[in-house]
Amino acid sequence: MADPYQNNIYHQGGGHSYRTYGEGGGHDGYGYQADYPPQEEDAASDVTEGHDEEDQMYEGEYQGIPHPDEVKAAQRAARAKSGTSGSAASELEELSEQYEDIMEDCGHGKFQWTLFIVLGLALMADGVECFVVAFVLPSAEKDLCLSNAEKGMLGLVVFLSMMVGAFLWGGLADKVGRRRCLMVALAINCVFAFLSSFAQGYGFFLFFRLLSGIGIGGTVPIVYSYFSEFLQMDKRGEHLSWLCMFWMIGGIYASFTAWGIIPRYGWGFSMGTEFQFHSWRVFVLVAALPAIASLVGLTFMPESPRFLLENAKHDEAWMILKQVHDTNWRAKGQPEKVFTVTHIKAPKTAEDEFIEIQSATGTPVQRWAVRSLTLCKLVLRNVASLLSAELRFATLFMAIIWFCMAFSYYGLSVWFPDMIKHLQYEEYESKVKVFHGERLANFHFNFSLENQIHREGKYIRDTFVSIEMKSVKFEDSLFEDCHFKDIKSTDTVFENCTIRSTIFYNTDLWEEKFIDCRMENVTFEHNKHGCHLDTMEENDVLIYLVSFLGSLAVLPGNIISALFMEKIGRVKIIGGSMLISAGCTFFLFLSFSQSAIITLQCLFCGVSVAAWNGIEVVTVELYPASKRATAFGVLNALCKLAAVLGSSIFASFVGVTKAIPILLSFAALVCGGLVALKLPDTRQKILQ
Numbered sequence: 282m283a284d285p286y287q288n289n290i291y292h293q294g295g296g297h298s299y300r301t302y303g304e305g306g307g308h309d310g311y312g313y314q315a316d317y318p319p320q321e322e323d324a325a326s327d328v329t330e331g332h333d334e335e336d337q338m339y340e341g342e343y344q345g346i347p348h349p350d351e352v353k354a355a356q357r358a359a360r361a362k363s364g365t366s367g368s369a370a371s372e373l374e375e376l377s378e379q380y381e382d383i384m385e386d387c388g389h390g391k392f393q394w395t396l397f398i399v400l401g402l403a404l405m406a407d408g409v410e411c412f413v414v415a416f417v418l419p420s421a422e423k424d425l426c427l428s429n430a431e432k433g434m435l436g437l438v439v440f441l442s443m444m445v446g447a448f449l450w451g452g453l454a455d456k457v458g459r460r461r462c463l464m465v466a467l468a469i470n471c472v473f474a475f476l477s478s479f480a481q482g483y484g485f486f487l488f489f490r491l492l493s494g495i496g497i498g499g500t501v502p503i504v505y506s507y508f509s510e511f512l513q514m515d516k517r518g519e520h521l522s523w524l525c526m527f528w529m530i531g532g533i534y535a536s537f538t539a540w541g542i543i544p545r546y547g548w549g550f551s552m553g554t555e556f557q558f559h560s561w562r563v564f565v566l567v568a569a570l571p572a573i574a575s576l577v578g579l580t581f582m583p584e585s586p587r588f589l590l591e592n593a594k595h596d597e598a599w600m601i602l603k604q605v606h607d608t609n610w611r612a613k614g615q616p617e618k619v620f621t622v623t624h625i626k627a628p629k630t631a632e633d634e635f636i637e638i639q640s641a642t643g644t645p646v647q648r649w650a651v652r653s654l655t656l657c658k659l660v661l662r663n664v665a666s667l668l669s670a671e672l673r674f675a676t677l678f679m680a681i682i683w684f685c686m687a688f689s690y691y692g693l694s695v696w697f698p699d700m701i702k703h704l705q706y707e708e709y710e711s712k713v714k715v716f717h718g719e720r721l722a723n724f725h726f727n728f729s730l731e732n733q734i735h736r737e738g739k740y741i742r743d744t745f746v747s748i749e750m751k752s753v754k755f756e757d758s759l760f761e762d763c764h765f766k767d768i769k770s771t772d773t774v775f776e777n778c779t780i781r782s783t784i785f786y787n788t789d790l791w792e793e794k795f796i797d798c799r800m801e802n803v804t805f806e807h808n809k810h811g812c813h814l815d816t817m818e819e820n821d822v823l824i825y826l827v828s829f830l831g832s833l834a835v836l837p838g839n840i841i842s843a844l845f846m847e848k849i850g851r852v853k854i855i856g857g858s859m860l861i862s863a864g865c866t867f868f869l870f871l872s873f874s875q876s877a878i879i880t881l882q883c884l885f886c887g888v889s890v891a892a893w894n895g896i897e898v899v900t901v902e903l904y905p906a907s908k909r910a911t912a913f914g915v916l917n918a919l920c921k922l923a924a925v926l927g928s929s930i931f932a933s934f935v936g937v938t939k940a941i942p943i944l945l946s947f948a949a950l951v952c953g954g955l956v957a958l959k960l961p962d963t964r965q966k967i968l969q
Contacts, residue, residue, distance in 0.1 A: 374969075375626060376590060376591075376625075376626060377967050377968060377969050378967060379625060379626065380586075380587055380590065380968070381513065381514055381967045381968070383602055383622055383625075384511070384512065384513040385513050386606065386620075386621070386622070387513075387602060387605045387606040387609055387620075388606075388609045388610065388613070389512070389513065389516050389520075389609070390608070390609030390610070390612050390613055391608050391609055391611075391612035392511070392604070392605045392608040392609055393511055393512065393516075393520070393605075393609075395582075396508060396511060396582055397508070397520070397523070397524060398578070399575055399578035399579055399581075399582055400504045400507060400508050400524065400575070401524055401526075401527035401530075402527070402571045402572075402574045402575035402578065403463065403467060403500045403504050403571075403572065403575040403579075404500060404501065404504050404524065404525075404527040404528050404531070405527040405528065405530050405531035405534065405571040405575075406467070406470065406497055406500060406531065406569075406571040406572035406575060407443075407497050407498075407500045407501055407528065407531065408527070408528040408529070408530070408531020408532050408534075408535070409531045409532075409534060409535045409568045409571060410439065410443070410470075410493070410494065410497045410568075411439070411531075411532075412531075412532060412535035412536065412539070412828060413439075413535065413564075413565060413568050414435055414436055414439050414490065415436070415824075415828075416535065416536070416539040416543065416561075416564065416824070416825070416828075417539075417543070417561045417564060417565060418432060418435065418436070419824070420543055420559065420560075420561035421435075421486070421561055424559055424561070425481075425482070425483045425486060426483075427483060431483055431487075434487065435486075435487060435490070436928075437925060437929075438487060438490060438491050438494065439490065439494050440494075440691075440921045440922075440924050440925045440928075441491075441494075441921070441925065442490070442491045442492070442493070442494025442495045442498060443494045443495075443497065443498035443921050444498065444918045444921035444922055444925075445494075445495050445498060445918070446466065446494060446495040446496060446497065446498020446499045447498045447499060447501065447502055447914045447915075447917040447918040447920075447921060448914050448915060448918040449495070449498075449499065449914070450462050450463075450466050450498065450499025450502065450503060450910075450914060451499065451502035451503065451910045451911050451912075451913055451914015451915065451917065451918075452660035452661075452663060452664060452910070452911045452914055453656075453660060454499070454502065454503045454506065454507075454910035454911075454914070455588075455660075455663055455906075455907055455908060455909065455910045455911045456656055456659050456660055456663070457656070458584050458585070458588055459503050459506060459507040459510075459584065459585045459588055459910065460507065460579060460582060460583070460584045460585065461584070462499060462503055463499065463500065463503045463504070463507065463579060464576060464579050464580075465496075466496045466497065466498075466499035466500060466503070467496065467497075467500065467572050467575055467576040467579070468496070468576060469492060469493070469495065469496030470493050470494075470496030470497040470569070470572050471496075471569050471572050471573050471576060473489045473490070473492040473493040473496065474489075474490075474493045474565060474566075474568065474569040474572070475566065475569060476489045477489035477490050477493060477565060478558075478562040478563075478565040478566050479558070479562070497572065498917075498918075498921070499914070501897075501913070501917050502910050502913035502914035502917050503910055504524070505521060505524070505897055505900070505901050505913060506585075506901060506909045506910040506913055507585055508520075508521065508524060509521060509901045509902075509909075509968060510585040510586070510587040510588065510906065510968065511585070511605065514965065514966075514967055514968075515847065517898070517901075517902070517968075518846035518847050518851065518898050518964065519843050519844070519846050519847055520843075521846075521894075521897065521898045521901065522839070522842050522843035522846050522894040522898065523839075523843050525839060525843075525890070525893065525894045525897060526835075526836070526839045526843075529832050529833075529835040529836060529839060529890070530832075531571065531832075532828060532829075532831070532832030532835075533829060533832045533833060534571065535568060535828070536825045536826075536828040536829040536832060537825075537829060538564060538567050538568065539564050539825055540825035540826075540829070542560055542561075542563050542564040542567060543560050543561050543564050544560070545560050583601040583604065584597065584601065586598040586599075586601040586602050586605075587906050587968070588906065589601070590625060591906050591907050595625060598625065599622070599625060602620070602622065603620045603622075606618070606620040607620060660911070663907070663908055663911045664911055664915060666908060667904075667908065667911070667912055667915060672903075672904065672908070672912075675903045675904075675960075675961075676912065678956055678957075678959060678960055679896075679899070679900060679903065679912075679916055679960075680916060680919055681952070681953060681956045682855065682859075682896060682953045682956055682957050682960075683896065683900075683916045683917075683919050683920045683923070684919055684920070684922075684923045684949075684953075685859075685923075685949040685950065685952050685953030685956075686859065686889070686892060686893065686896060686920075686923075686949075686950070686953050687919075687920040687921070687923035687924050687927065688923040688924075688926060688927040688945075688946075688949045689862070689866075689889075689927065689945075689946040689949040689950050689953075690889055690893075690924075690927075691923070691924035691927045691928050692924075692926075692927025692928055692930065692931035692942065692945070692946060693866070693882075693885060693927075693931065693942070693946055694831070694928070695927075695928040695931055695932050696931040696932065696934075696935065696942050697827065697831070697878055697879075697881075697882040698824060698827050698828075699931075699932055699935040700878055700935055700939075701823065701827060701875050701878055701879070703935050703936045704874070704875050704878075705823075705875070709732060709752075712732060713732050713733065713734060713752075714732065714733045714734070715733075715734045715736065716733065716734070716735045716736070716738065717736045717737060718736070718737050718738065719735055719738035719739070720738065720739045721738070721739070721740050721741070721743055722740075722741040722742055722743070723741070723742050723743070724740075724743045724744075725743070725744050725746070726743065726744065726745045726746070726748055727746060727747070727748065728748060729748050729749040729750070729751070730748065730749075730750045730751070730753045731749075731750075731751040731752060731753070732751070732752045732753075733752075733753050733754070734753075734754045734756065735753075735754070735755045735756070735758055736756045736757060736758070737756070737757045737758060738755070738758040738759070739758070739759045739761075740758065740759065740760050740761070740763055741759075741761050741762060741763075742761070742762045742763065743760075743763045743764075744763065744764045744765075744766070745763070745764070745765045745766070745768060746764070746765075746766045746767060747766065747767045747768075748767075748768060748769075749768075749769045749770070749771075750768065750769070750770040750771070750773040751770070751771045751772065751773070752771065752772045752773070753770070753772075753773045754773070754774055754775075754776065755774075755775045755776065755778055756776050756777060756778070757776075757777050757778065758775075758778045758779075759778070759779045759780075759781075760778065760779070760780045760781070760783050761781045761782060761783070762781070762782045762783065763780075763783045763784075764783070764784050764786070765783070765784065765785045765786065765788050765790065766784075766786045766787060766788070767786070767787050767788070768785075768787075768788035768789065768790060769788075769789060770788070770789055770790060770794070773790070773794060774794050774795075774796055775790075775794060775795045775796065775798050776796045776797060776798070777796070777797045777798065778795070778798045778799075779798070779799045779801075780795075780798060780799070780800045780801070780803050781800075781801045781802060781803070782801070782802045782803075783802075783803050783804075784803075784804045784806065785803070785804065785805045785806070785808060786806045786807060787806070787807045787808070787809070788808060788809065789808070789809040790808075791805075791808060791809075823875075827879060827882065830879060830882070830883055831882050831883060831886045832886075833883075834882075834883035834884070834886045834887040835886050835887060835890040836887075837887055838858075838886075838887040838888060838889075838890040838891045839890050839891075839894065841891065842854055842858075842890065842891035842894045842895065843894065846894065846895070846898065847964060850962055850964055851895045851898050851899045851902075851960075851962070851963060851964065852895075852899070852957060852958060852960045852961075852962055853958075854891050854892070854894070854895040855892050855895035855896055855899065855954070855957040855960070856954045856955070856957040856958040857891075857954075858888055858889060858890075858891040858892035858895070858954075859889075859892045859950045859951075859953050859954030859957060860950070860951065860954040860955075861888050862885060862888045862889045862892065862950050863946075863947050863950035863951045863954065865881065865884055865885050865888060866885070866943050866946045866947045866950070867943065867947065868881055868884075869881055869939060869943050870939065870940075870943060892954075892957075895957075896957075898963075899960060899963055900912065900913050900916060901913070901968075902963035902966055902968065903960075903961075903963060904969070905969035906968065906969060930942075930945065931945070931946075
């Protein structure tokens with residue numbers, strides 16, 4: 282049997298800066314057979330037996346409706362005609378048209394759906410990462426003894442690290458490869474998420490979460506660029522929108538698993554006093570499972586053939602395209618369909634030659650240094666090219682839209698739960714019980730104290746044994762010959778009190794809880810120093826419920842936007858959704874209860890997701906393949922910066938005023954929506 286690769290000859294004639302894959306004729310270097318191998322005349326199926334040949338007609342022909350194959354042929358002819366009529370058509374434009382024809386021949390089937398699941402898990406991992414710190418913070422702050430400043434830094438570092446990761450991996454994906462960069466980014470996330478679950482100190486935990494965020498930050502820019510290059514034009518908008526649904530699934534997964542794991546304090550274990558592994562650390566491990574699953578799945582997926590063609594790797598690209606074609610048609614029950622492509626034209630870039638020349642000289646260290654330096658220069662040059670004359674306005678418009686949408690969305694995402702907590706606190710504070718001038722002698726406290734203020738009380742020879750004190754404050758009180766034993770406290774303080782001849786045994790009442798107090802002959806025995814995770818379920822279920830409902834509310838908007846992305850158009854969906862979301866924010870002026878805020882949060886999330894879907898689809902379609910991941914990475918990094926600013930600004934006004942957050946979000950959404958209407962329609966645009 283002859284070797285099928287013996288006929289694969291590369292031709293490089295003088296004056297040509299491209300290569301052609303295969304041998305034979307073909308228009309513009311792209312050759313394929315017009316028809317697949319004909320069937321035998323007597324190979325009719327049992328279903329059609331007995332019918333005349335005249336009856337074997339496509340039913341649409343009776344109504345003058347063209348056959349889908351005729352439509353595709355007409356579209357290809359129109360593209361070929363426009364390509365030949367334009368004398369200035371570049372090689373990359375020819376490659377774009379040829380690649381679209383190939384993807385149409387490959388069809389949409391089993392291969393794309395498999396890749397859809399694998400990349401969806403990566404996107405799901407990104408969604409989970411945005412919730413991890415928020416869910417573990419109530420437990421981690423007690424376990425790690427975090428101050429308010431440290432808690433704020435922990436929340437901030439997640440978005441900052443994801444911002445760095447988006448910029449870094451987006452730029453590298455255009456030069457090193459989509460699949461390779463995505464695998465490395467997910468591996469970094471998995472490794473450091475695992476290490477962060479075992480970190481016992483705040484410093485190590487912060488460091489590991491920082492590196493984990495840098496890894497997961499690369500998923501969004503790469504996933505959309507990667508998947509779009511396996512989709513034909515008429516499937517692109519819809520299926521990229523379906524892919525967005527995995528981010529919502531990540532939020533549901535995070536809130537559901539946190540709800541089921543974190544309050545189960547018995548799931549942890551300890552090794553002495555130095556190593557504690559509580560249930561919130563188990564949740565951190567479980568949160569990394571989508572990234573691990575995606576990483577495993579990617580080992581069976583190929584590189585993007587479009588990226589390979591851009592980098593003149595014709596053999597690999599051809600084999601992958603054949604794999605896509607054969608996988609889809611075999612799954613459809615038509616294994617006889619033959620991959621008929623014989624020629625693929627692709628430019629040979631000068632920068633590839635430069636790397637090859639430089640990589641062949643010097644010592645291994647020098648070669649590595651040259652490769653790394655050259656790669657950095659190419660990435661930065663690619664970033665700078667986003668502001669070239671051809672892309673300047675597209676980049677500016679998209680930057681405004683990304684920033685405005687992220688500023689409002691992430692700002693309100695923090696503001697909603699913080700407002701609910703504030704309303705809860707106000708309601709809790711309104712029910713506080715105040716005891717004034719209380720005098721108790723020889724009294725035994727065997728019941729818990731909660732939400733109380735005791736002023737100018739006198740406690741003589743009283744005992745407080747095996748009780749819990751939650752939100753209790755003693756002011757200007759006297760404790761004499763009292764005994765405190767086995768006490769667990771939360772938000773409990775003694776202020777300006779006099780304490781005489783009193784014993785504290787096995788309590789967590791330490792020095793910081795006695796403010797301006799006078800102590801005489803006071804004994805502390807076996808006291809619990811430092812921070813300790815409560816063994817009671819103090820994590821409010823509402824924090825998980827709000828996140829769960831907010832993520833679930835995205836489902837209707839996601840489905841509607843996916844179904845109408847091609848019919849309505851990306852521009853109208855983005856602009857309309859952002860303007861409707863802006864209108865929704867004004868209803869926040871009327872919200873005076875927790876249920877009203879939760880309802881408005883669900884409404885806002887459900888509407889705004891359509892805008893997110895459109896923004897991500899348009900970002901993929903506006904930029905050429907050599908700059909697609911880079912542009913997506915830069916814009917996604919800007920998104921994370923806007924998230925940091927929005928969440929910080931909105932959180933600072935909780936309990937102060939509602940007007941400023943509402944007006945800021947309204948202004949940002951209106952601005953972004955109006956700019957979005959200026960974008961070009963990319964529905965019928967071939968990926969460059």
